[in-house]
Amino acid sequence: MYKTAISSLYPQASRMVYGCMGLGGDWTENPYNSGHVEQAAAAIDAAMEIGINFFDHADIYTRGKAEQVFGEVLAQRAGLREQLIIQSKCGIRFEDQHGCGRYDWSREHILRSVEQSLNNLKTDYLDILLLHRPDPLADVHEVAEVFEQLRSQGVVKHFGVSNMQAAQMAYLQSVLPEPLVANQLELSLSHLDWLEQGIGENNGFGKNLAFTPGTLEYCAQHKVQIQAWGSLSQGRFSGRHFDDASDAERHTAELVARYADELGASREAVVLAWLMRHPVGIQPVIGSANVDRIKACAGADQLELSREQWYQLYVSSRGNPLP
Numbered sequence: 001m002y003k004t005a006i007s008s009l010y011p012q013a014s015r016m017v018y019g020c021m022g023l024g025g026d027w028t029e030n031p032y033n034s035g036h037v038e039q040a041a042a043a044i045d046a047a048m049e050i051g052i053n054f055f056d057h058a059d060i061y062t063r064g065k066a067e068q069v070f071g072e073v074l075a076q077r078a079g080l081r082e083q084l085i086i087q088s089k090c091g092i093r094f095e096d097q098h099g100c101g102r103y104d105w106s107r108e109h110i111l112r113s114v115e116q117s118l119n120n121l122k123t124d125y126l127d128i129l130l131l132h133r134p135d136p137l138a139d140v141h142e143v144a145e146v147f148e149q150l151r152s153q154g155v156v157k158h159f160g161v162s163n164m165q166a167a168q169m170a171y172l173q174s175v176l177p178e179p180l181v182a183n184q185l186e187l188s189l190s191h192l193d194w195l196e197q198g199i200g201e202n203n204g205f206g207k208n209l210a211f212t213p214g215t216l217e218y219c220a221q222h223k224v225q226i227q228a229w230g231s232l233s234q235g236r237f238s239g240r241h242f243d244d245a246s247d248a249e250r251h252t253a254e255l256v257a258r259y260a261d262e263l264g265a266s267r268e269a270v271v272l273a274w275l276m277r278h279p280v281g282i283q284p285v286i287g288s289a290n291v292d293r294i295k296a297c298a299g300a301d302q303l304e305l306s307r308e309q310w311y312q313l314y315v316s317s318r319g320n321p322l323p
Helices: 005-009 034-049 061-076 107-121 140-152 166-173 193-199 204-208 215-221 247-263 267-276 291-296 307-318
Strands: 017-019 054-056 085-090 126-131 156-162 182-186 225-229 283-286
Touching (some): 017 034, 034 061, 085 107, 107 126, 140 156, 156 225, 182 215, 193 215, 215 225, 267 283
Parallel strands (some): 017 283, 054 085, 182 225
């Protein structure tokens, strides 16, 4: 595996991450119930069964309930917390009596969010805290001070970002004494702008891509772990039916199924292995709450696609030959 800050700090970290966004029920203020706690326990067990010990949260997931049901499981199982790497995110605020939906990297919000996440998760510390989305009003010096406060108190061990481009990361990093360890981005076989920008030079199609050039290269150069949310493409290539599926998606799903048969693997494993074949060492985040689908991801970290298979899937998904 490509050596990143996370793999250096946590050699035992699993190659894949379980994303907890689907836990805790719906996104309303309705409270969670015992069934939601049981669902969380089953998801944790399924993830650990396939070797995942890295769990991703955010303070906003199901309005805090995802962290809360996870915390209930931790409280029920002595010693489980020490077996896991737990990451959470902050910086997104919902519309409330004070204003519209917004991003917030202020000292007050970060501290309040971390305190709430620790309470929800029933733990004394987070292994990693990510800033969820860039805040245009952020004072990076204030952020650096808050990070140092949280680190010195022992409540957050390491810090990273999510949905950030290279220049934003470099600016934030310039005032931090410790390296950012991760950047979580939307990367998948159905969301290809992260690849398209790399081959878009002198090609007209490269003008309107929603991915900033240099972000992958910055992360690789500075050993920042790239994590991929949306990594399974919501099942578009692994059996889920979509009425709006394009010809390219249908053809790619057929190709994934063919490779799965040839390699003796699940379709989910092929989709994830395609991501992990990239040399920057992408760490997929598996967001399904379905136990069978979680288990279907087993072995993806051991599956290596050939260069030809990787390109076949890429070109099929983009729907056009490479320029």
